[in-house]
Amino acid sequence: MLLCAALISVAFAALSQTTAGKRFSRALLYFVLFVVISVAIGWLMYPFSQ
Amino acid sequence: MSQTNITSESDALTPAGYAAILAAWLVPGIGHLLLKHRGRAAIIFLCVGGLAVAGYAMRGHVYAMRGGDMFAFMGHLAEIGSGAFYFLARLLEPHGADTARVAGVYGTRFLAMAGLLNFLCVLDAWGIARAEKN
Numbered sequence: 131m132l133l134c135a136a137l138i139s140v141a142f143a144a145l146s147q148t149t150a151g152k153r154f155s156r157a158l159l160y161f162v163l164f165v166v167i168s169v170a171i172g173w174l175m176y177p178f179s180q
Numbered sequence: 181m182s183q184t185n186i187t188s189e190s191d192a193l194t195p196a197g198y199a200a201i202l203a204a205w206l207v208p209g210i211g212h213l214l215l216k217h218r219g220r221a222a223i224i225f226l227c228v229g230g231l232a233v234a235g236y237a238m239r240g241h242v243y244a245m246r247g248g249d250m251f252a253f254m255g256h257l258a259e260i261g262s263g264a265f266y267f268l269a270r271l272l273e274p275h276g277a278d279t280a281r282v283a284g285v286y287g288t289r290f291l292a293m294a295g296l297l298n299f300l301c302v303l304d305a306w307g308i309a310r311a312e313k314n
Contacts, residue, residue, distance in 0.1 A: 133234060134293060141227035141297055144220050145304050 135164035197309035204305040206263040208298045211305035215312065224301045231294035232265035239278040240287025242269045255288070261295025261302075 143157035193201075196214070204211020209225030212218075236242075243256035260266050269291070278284040 134231065134290060137227045137230050138293065138297060140223060141301070144223035144227075145300065150219075 131168060132165065135161055135168070139164060193306075193309050194313055197306075197313060200309055201302060201306050204302045205261070205298065208263060208265070208301060211302065212308070215305060215308050217308065220304075224298075228262055228294050228298045228301065229265060231290050231297065232262045232269065235287040235290030235292075235294060236265075236269050236272075238283040238287030238290065239281075240284055240289070240291045242266070242273055242291065244270075255292060257295075258292035259295045261297075261299040262291070263298060265294060266291075 139157045139160035140153075142160050143153045147153045147156050200211040200214040202211075203214055207225075208228035209221040209223075212221035212224060241255070243252050243259055245256055259269075
């Protein structure tokens with residue numbers, strides 16, 4: 131999941147921004163959001179797995 | 181009664197623009213390279229290629245065109261987006277998919293993700309080609 135999130139974040143940042151600095155910060159933001167939201171959805175689904 | 185043209189003359193791309201869009205689908209990043217966006221091209225190639233190679237290494241399922249059901253057809257549509265990586269995976273597939281293990285299931289998602297990401301990149305190439313033309 132981390133590899134997938136990292137690669138997609140970098141690609142999204144490259145598509146949405148033009149300068150290297152903005153791309154880096156946006157990729158970091160997307161990556162953190164991907165991971166946090168994925169873990170949150172995982173915990174939300176946890177009660178239904180019992 | 182007048183008829184509205186959705187695509188006007190100014191929206192039509194040059195042959196080079198169409199070639200760049202086709203190339204962007206066939207080999208991820210090449211379309212952007214043709215449009216002189218080298219940095220973006222390299223990032224796209226590495227990201228789409230990385231996802232596709234990782235999916236293939238995890239022995240994800242490479243869907244054929246005649247998959248049988250709607251899920252397989254949608255999987256094929258998603259995976260074919262990665263262009264050359266999809267055709268290489270179909271060609272090289274020595275052991276076939278191994279979706280009995282969790283890695284194989286993840287691999288299938290990686291392959292689909294690579295294709296869908298490249299579709300976005302093709303749209304971006306189309307946008308750049310249109311902007312450069314106008």
